[in-house]
Amino acid sequence: QQQVKQSPQSLIVQKGGISIINCAYENTAFDYFPWYQQFPGKGPALLIAIRPDVSEKKEGRFTISFNKSAKQFSLHIMDSQPGDSATYFCAALNYGQNFVFGPGTRLSVLP
């Protein structure tokens, strides 16, 4: 029940395209959902986060869509750029406990 599922495992997108990564969870006690971006050899960097009382949050080219009833949330990267090529992790937090991470999606944006 603590698991967060993430898909796809890898994604190839043309420059200027939209990258979409999906996550799903089971534990309804999760109440905070961040996305992290990680480049090789670096620690994960917080990208954007959402709480379940909001259905969408946008920051620049990055948007989180959240469907509480389906227990799913997704990251959309608009106008994808080669510099966005990285591994993306969704995560979920049960307040008072620890963050649970998805297995990651390796995104490659072709020039």
Place this chain on the structure above:
Amino acid sequence: DTGVSQDPRHKITKRGQNVTFRCDPISEHNRLYWYRQTLGQGPEFLTYFQNEAQLEKSRLLSDRFSAERPKGSFSTLEIQRTEQGDSAMYLCASSSQGGAVTEAFFGQGTRLTVV
């Protein structure tokens, strides 16, 4: 630099040796997490502290692993009698837990190689 700092960045050790890693969180953050990440995988939770209290430990944290956070500031993670399976990136993160959750920020990690 006001981010999460980890030291060392890289550590190579022989099997059976003890190693210790240090994490300095963002100064106003009262919660500190340790995670382990192997190649191609997401971070796996090891343990976390609220101030100086260690509130939860994962079953991944065998008795060879110990973590401390004296005075609720920096934290250390020690691995005794290292094994090749301990080779991984060890990540530290900090956040401020109060009335509402705030973001957790990660350090650059310590990459451990056990030979």
